[in-house]
Amino acid sequence: MRVAWTSDQVRALEEPLLAAGVPLMERASFALAVHVAGVLRERRGRVGGARAVVLAGGGNNGGDALHAGALLAGRGVEVWAVTTSARVHAAGLAAVRAAGGRVVTVADPEGPDVRRVPVDEAAALAARADVVLDGVLGIGARGGGVGGVAGALVSAVGALPDRPFVVAVDVPSGIGVDDGTRSGPVLDADLTVTFGAAKPGLLLPPAARSVGRVEVVDIGLGGLPEGARPHVVRLEVPDAAALWPVPVAASHKYTRGVVGVVAGTRSYPGAAVLATTAAVRSGAGMVRYLGDVGETVVAHRPEVVVGPGRVQSWVFGPGVSPDDAGQRRRIEFAFEGVLQRGEAAVVDAGALELLPRHVGPHVVLTPHAGELARLLTRLGADVDRAGVEAEPLRWARLAHERTGATVLLKGGVTVVAGRGGAAYAQADAPAWLATAGAGDVLAGILGALLAGRVDDLHDDASLVAALAATAALVHGRAAHRANPGGPVDAAAVADALPGTIADLLREAGTLAP
Ligand SMILES: NC(=O)C1=CN([C@@H]2O[C@H](COP(=O)(O)OP(=O)(O)OC[C@H]3O[C@@H](n4cnc5c(N)ncnc54)[C@H](O)[C@@H]3O)[C@@H](O)[C@H]2O)[C@@H](O)CC1
Numbered sequence: 001m002r003v004a005w006t007s008d009q010v011r012a013l014e015e016p017l018l019a020a021g022v023p024l025m026e027r028a029s030f031a032l033a034v035h036v037a038g039v040l041r042e043r044r045g046r047v048g049g050a051r052a053v054v055l056a057g058g059g060n061n062g063g064d065a066l067h068a069g070a071l072l073a074g075r076g077v078e079v080w081a082v083t084t085s086a087r088v089h090a091a092g093l094a095a096v097r098a099a100g101g102r103v104v105t106v107a108d109p110e111g112p113d114v115r116r117v118p119v120d121e122a123a124a125l126a127a128r129a130d131v132v133l134d135g136v137l138g139i140g141a142r143g144g145g146v147g148g149v150a151g152a153l154v155s156a157v158g159a160l161p162d163r164p165f166v167v168a169v170d171v172p173s174g175i176g177v178d179d180g181t182r183s184g185p186v187l188d189a190d191l192t193v194t195f196g197a198a199k200p201g202l203l204l205p206p207a208a209r210s211v212g213r214v215e216v217v218d219i220g221l222g223g224l225p226e227g228a229r230p231h232v233v234r235l236e237v238p239d240a241a242a243l244w245p246v247p248v249a250a251s252h253k254y255t256r257g258v259v260g261v262v263a264g265t266r267s268y269p270g271a272a273v274l275a276t277t278a279a280v281r282s283g284a285g286m287v288r289y290l291g292d293v294g295e296t297v298v299a300h301r302p303e304v305v306v307g308p309g310r311v312q313s314w315v316f317g318p319g320v321s322p323d324d325a326g327q328r329r330r331i332e333f334a335f336e337g338v339l340q341r342g343e344a345a346v347v348d349a350g351a352l353e354l355l356p357r358h359v360g361p362h363v364v365l366t367p368h369a370g371e372l373a374r375l376l377t378r379l380g381a382d383v384d385r386a387g388v389e390a391e392p393l394r395w396a397r398l399a400h401e402r403t404g405a406t407v408l409l410k411g412g413v414t415v416v417a418g419r420g421g422a423a424y425a426q427a428d429a430p431a432w433l434a435t436a437g438a439g440d441v442l443a444g445i446l447g448a449l450l451a452g453r454v455d456d457l458h459d460d461a462s463l464v465a466a467l468a469a470t471a472a473l474v475h476g477r478a479a480h481r482a483n484p485g486g487p488v489d490a491a492a493v494a495d496a497l498p499g500t501i502a503d504l505l506r507e508a509g510t511l512a513p
């Protein structure tokens with residue numbers, strides 16, 4: 001599990017350690033230099049003789065970068081430090097110089113011994129580097145991107161035709177560290193070396209697209225205090241495996257969970273096939289189908305039972321237009337069971353418009369950004385699709401607060417907001433998965449998961465968000481498995497589910513009997 005701590009959480013952990021004289025910056029810069037040396041070795045075979053440019057801002061983030069630069073210079077790297085502020089970390093600057101590194105500035109120089117260079121010239125230095133360390137801004141960033149001459153430098157380096165390999169120090173400078181926003185110049189990284197724990201902006205879209213590979217370095221901050229929860233979490237394979245309902249020898253189809261699917265119409269029968277197939281192939285005990293295209297569904301999935309009966313979870317909405325009277329009636333009727341008997345539900349696509357005024361966290365909404373904007377607008381918020389895409393967690397949280405439901409917001413990085421402040425950001429899928437029908441498959445997977453763990457969700461409502469994140473993880477991994485590196489179709493993703501789930505459980509050592 002990858003957890004993200006906010007800037008305030010990090011500072012609260014750092015404070016007593018710094019007061020006690022614990023050398024946090026030495027640890028951070030040493031680990032950073034080790035990672036940069038690793039990059040150089042990987043890319044050019046050796047560290048000595050490489051050329052590194054260190055962009056250093058006025059805070060401790062710049063201090064980390066300068067100290068790492070000094071360590072690299074000590075290993076024979078030609079180091080150029082470009083400072084972006086009149087005052088920079090004095091000890092870091094002295095260390096770079098002492099190790100033979102050279103220093104220029106794009107800011108007003110403080111002393112006569114720092115040569116001022118135009119932004120273009122500094123960017124040209126970066127263009128000739130094997131690696132650029134971005135230490136302009138860290139968790140002290142005030143938001144809104146990188147300001148002033150530092151912002152001009154970040155933009156110029158980012159726009160170089162032959163972009164050098166960029167290592168972000170703690171975070172790519174300019175991202176919204178705590179909320180993942182990108183509202184001004186940001187230097188996109190190939191690798192981010194982050195200290196103590198990930199930061200929310202490294203996991204959350206849209207900033208998460210700027211971070212490259214993320215390496216978390218333990219600098220001895222310890223863990224969050226008792227009762228404090230990480231701001232954002234990304235589940236990994238062992239977490240998903242631990243959450244997956246695995247049958248035991250005494251299990252039968254009802255204990256394993258029955259999923260009721262109200263999906264598809266005569267105009268969109270495919271959605272019904274995909275959602276039921278995904279639920280069957282994710283290990284539901286039984287799948288029931290309600291709707292007008294039962295024959296088509298059974299032709300594809302003979303395991304599906306057509307017609308009403310007991311269910312533990314519902315999947316509402318794939319391929320359903322709210323003006324389809326039959327499906328609308330079935331969904332509205334089934335929602336009564338959700339509200340009265342506590343059956344879990346996945347509410348997708350057309351069914352989002354049929355959501356009752358207030359539901360519980362055992363109901364999971366699965367909109368994409370446009371659908372979430374429409375839902376929130378109906379609930380009185382002022383936001384459009386672009387607004388949701390700019391701050392996905394904020395709007396998913398608002399939808400959770402206004403509806404009571406757990407909200408899974410689909411996107412390149414899928415964001416989940418649920419009960420108890422639980423928030424997840426899953427980046428498991430290849431971009432190829434952005435294809436028609438993929439959402440129907442996700443809804444089926446989640447329906448099967450909720451049915452299999454319906455009793456547990458009522459004991460712990462925050463579990464629903466974790467299960468939604470698990471569904472996103474499995475969905476993404478199934479897409480990779482369906483056709484590694486190439487295009488995938490939704491049916492192939494559904495077909496890849498049994499193997500994906502078996503691999504997941506095998507990797508985590510929790511195979512069923
Ligand atoms: N406290 C410590 O001793 C440690 C801090 N660490 C490093 O220190 C960083 C935090 O350092 P700081 O708190 O000094 O803050 P930063 O270095 O992130 O940034 C503060 C500086 O940036 C300027 N600034 C803020 N927002 C700006 C904007 N939008 N555009 C342009 N300039 C802006 C401020 O005026 C200030 O000079 C961490 O990210 C980490 O890299 C690590 O070395 C671990 C130990």
Ligand SMILES: [K+]
Binds near residue numbers: 173
């Ligand atoms: K940085």
